[in-house]
Amino acid sequence: MxxxxxxxxxxxxxxxxxxxxxxxxxxxxxxxxxxxxxxxxxxxxxxxxxxxxxxxxxxxxxxxxxxxxxxxxxxxxxxxxxxxxxxxxxxxxxxxxxxxxxxxxxxxxxxxxxxxxxxxxxxxxxxxxxxxxxxxxxxxxxxxxxxxxxxxxxxxxxxxxxxxxxxxxxxxxxxxxxxRPTTPDTAFDTAFDTDTAAAIAPRSLTGAITSADPAHGFKVVPFEQRLAALRAE
Missing domain, CATH: 3.40.50.360 (Flavodoxin domain)
Structure with missing residues (x-):
């Protein structure tokens, strides 16, 4: 350094x-x-x-x-x-x-x-x-x-x-x-669990929509794919 x-x-x-x-x-x-x-x-x-x-x-x-x-x-x-x-x-x-x-x-x-x-x-x-x-x-x-x-x-x-x-x-x-090099904030990472991800995921409304994935926290869904799924419903 x-x-x-x-x-x-x-x-x-x-x-x-x-x-x-x-x-x-x-x-x-x-x-x-x-x-x-x-x-x-x-x-x-x-x-x-x-x-x-x-x-x-x-x-x-x-x-x-x-x-x-x-x-x-x-x-x-x-x-x-x-x-x-x-x-x-x-x-x-x-x-x-x-x-x-x-x-x-x-x-x-x-x-x-x-x-x-x-x-x-x-x-x-x-x-x-x-x-x-x-x-x-x-x-x-x-x-x-x-x-x-x-x-x-x-x-x-x-x-x-x-x-x-x-x-x-x-x-x-x-x-x-x-x-100083930054280090991961493990306390934040632990607190930011999949329940938190699920709670905030529906708020993404433009571009790509994010949704909760129980295994990985977030899954990015292309906007066109999500729009097609909504139309099919």
Missing amino acids: KLVVVSAGLSSPSSTRLLADRLTAATLDHLDHLDHLDHLDHLNADPEVIEVRELATQIAQHLVTGFPPAPLAAALDAVAAADGLIAVTPVFAASYSGLFKSFFDLIDKDALTGTPVLLGATGGTARHSLVTEHALRPLFTHLRALVVPTAVYAASQDWGEQGLARRITRAGTELARSM
Whole structure:
């Protein structure tokens, strides 16, 4: 299971990278917890962190030439192969940074389809706290990623506050649960017996009509066949 982290901070160290690291730790902690509950070996390898500022010149070259240098190509491939993605940007002019956007402009339009994504942003004031909703979420929805419900914005005054820590924990938990392979819900399967199937089967009125089959739960009857049987009656 591969977790990839994209941090678009411009300085070193940066608050953007700090937020990315804390979101990563929260996600890995919950993945470990889920593995323990299911008696599995650890499914998560070390996360791969991409510092976009280190690729800035290569991103510009790729935008004008169409050919990515090897380090940038490797970063793009890593994002495309991710089972889960954390993407964090500083706020510039009330939106994501140009470098952050330029990096994701180079991602193939289908590469993130169905990939769980956790969004984060940092800024100097709480007035930009909705940037995750009006800028970041639409971008990744356009890329058909599965964006987790909780996005995390950290203003300068938020660091050290319990509210930020709770949001980070909640967001990391949501991403971990989205990354884990689903397992059948045996309780639901047991409860959904043939009596239940028989009760709801007659409600299907269009296309193919479903009816209860005591041995298999449902049997799909083509509409034309069912219509002919009704006429014969």
